[in-house]
Structures are given as C-alpha cells and as structure tokens.
Amino acid sequence: FKLYLIWCLGAFLSGSIPFGLLLVKLAGKGDVRAQGSGNIGATNVMRAGGKALGIATLLLDAAKGFLPVFIAKKFGFAPEFLAFVALAAVLGHVFTPWLRFQGGKGVATALGCVLAYHAPMVVPAFGAFLLCLLVFRYVSLGSVVAALVLLLTAMGFLGAWARLPVQEGMAQWPILAWALLVGLVIRKHSANINRLVQGTESKFWGSSRNV
Numbered sequence: 001f002k003l004y005l006i007w008c009l010g011a012f013l014s015g016s017i018p019f020g021l022l023l024v025k026l027a028g029k030g031d032v033r034a035q036g037s038g039n040i041g042a043t044n045v046m047r048a049g050g051k052a053l054g055i056a057t058l059l060l061d062a063a064k065g066f067l068p069v070f071i072a073k074k075f076g077f078a079p080e081f082l083a084f085v086a087l088a089a090v091l092g093h094v095f096t097p098w099l100r101f102q103g104g105k106g107v108a109t110a111l112g113c114v115l116a117y118h119a120p121m122v123v124p125a126f127g128a129f130l131l132c133l134l135v136f137r138y139v140s141l142g143s144v145v146a147a148l149v150l151l152l153t154a155m156g157f158l159g160a161w162a163r164l165p166v167q168e169g170m171a172q173w174p175i176l177a178w179a180l181l182v183g184l185v186i187r188k189h190s191a192n193i194n195r196l197v198q199g200t201e202s203k204f205w206g207s208s209r210n211v
C-alpha cells in the first residue's frame with residue numbers, strides 16, 4: 001500500500017509537468033497563459049503557437065498520464081486502484097504546484113490515462129468528442145461531453161466498452177476515481193461552459209475567434 005501511495009505521488013509529479021507552457025516558451029512565443037483562453041492545454045497552445053506545437057502538447061500531456069498508469073499495470077498493481085493512479089496524474093496536471101496550482105483542464109492527460117488503463121474504454125468518449133467537434137466545432141464542448149460519456153462507460157452503462165474487470169465487491173473504487181476525475185475536468189471547463197451558453201466560445205476552425 002505504501003508503494004502504491006508513492007506511485008500515486010509519482011503520477012502526480014508526472015502530471016504536473018506543464019508541457020504546453022514549456023513548449024510555447026521554448027518556441028519563443030511567450031507565456032501561453034497570457035494568450036487565447038489562457039489555458040496551458042493543447043487547444044490553446046495551438047492558438048498561441050500553431051498546429052505542430054499543439055499536437056506535440058497533446059501527445060506529451062497524454063504521455064504523462066499514459067506512462068504512470070501503463071507502468072503500474074505492467075507491475076501488476078490491482079486494477080481496483082489503477083484508476084486512482086490516473087486521478088493522481090490528472091490532479092498533477094490540473095493543480096500544478098509549480099504554477100501556483102493553476103494548471104490545465106486535464107483532457108489530454110485523462111485521454112492518456114484511459115488508453116493505458118483499458119484502451120477500449122476510450123472509444124465511446126472519443127466518438128462523442130469527435131462528433132461534438134465536427135458538428136459544433138468547439139473543443140471544449142467535445143471535452144465536457146466526452147468526460148460525461150467516459151463516466152457512463154466506467155459505470156458500465158455502455159456494456160461492450162466496460163471498464164477493466166475488477167475483483168468482486170471492489171467495482172465501486174474505480175468508479176469513484178473516474179467520477180472524481182470527470183468532475184474535475186468538467187469543473188475546470190466552467191468558464192468554457194459559460195461561454196458556450198452565451199455563444200461566445202471560440203470555435204476550433206471557421207468564423208468567430210473571440211475567446
């Protein structure tokens with residue numbers, strides 16, 4: 001159990017590496033937090049620094065969630081607790097100590113975590129994300145809807161994509177961890193949700209770029 005807590009701390013530290021901020025800074029494009037939505041995530045890095053930097057941020061932010069969960073799984077950590085490793089990584093990304101606990105929104109890191117945890121579990125959420133993005137052109141809406149779909153999947157409502165099998169009587173633990181993770185991601189999108197309701201949210205492509 002001690003090793004387990006240490007692993008969660010490691011996942012938190014992994015999650016707390018602000019790749020988006022670092023990449024934009026290294027590219028000489030200033031502080032991403034002073035541009036666009038002010039977020040350090042892939043979407044806003046793309047606004048501030050272009051497509052390549054945005055994609056690099058998406059991959060690196062996903063990797064810092066993927067690796068701690070993937071390695072823990074390889075080491076044979078009980079699946080009941082793997083979702084808490086995921087939660088720790090996302091917490092690190094969202095409450096980054098080095099950024100006065102003002103980190104990102106956790107979407108890319110959560111994506112990496114889910115892929116390592118049980119890759120099929122991401123399918124409904126990713127589908128929902130793409131659908132929202134293609135139809136409405138808001139990344140933030142896709143993220144919020146994907147988070148909700150991810151929770152439904154973890155709760156077993158979307159049968160075929162069900163969560164990792166766990167010991168009998170332990171199923172509530174991963175659900176709790178995923179619920180906290182999803183709640184965190186959605187809470188971090190509150191400003192986006194307000195803008196969506198008011199119709200002022202920035203679209204991913206096309207007209208009206210008014211964050």
Ligand code: NKO
Binds near residue numbers: 044107111126139182
């Ligand atoms: O700058 O406030 P902004 O408009 O940037 O940014 C809002 C945005 C913040 O997130 C990001 C990361 C973008 C990642 C896009 C690829 C996501 C693929 C999603 C698959 C669903 C995985 C389930 C995770 C649910 C928590 O939202």
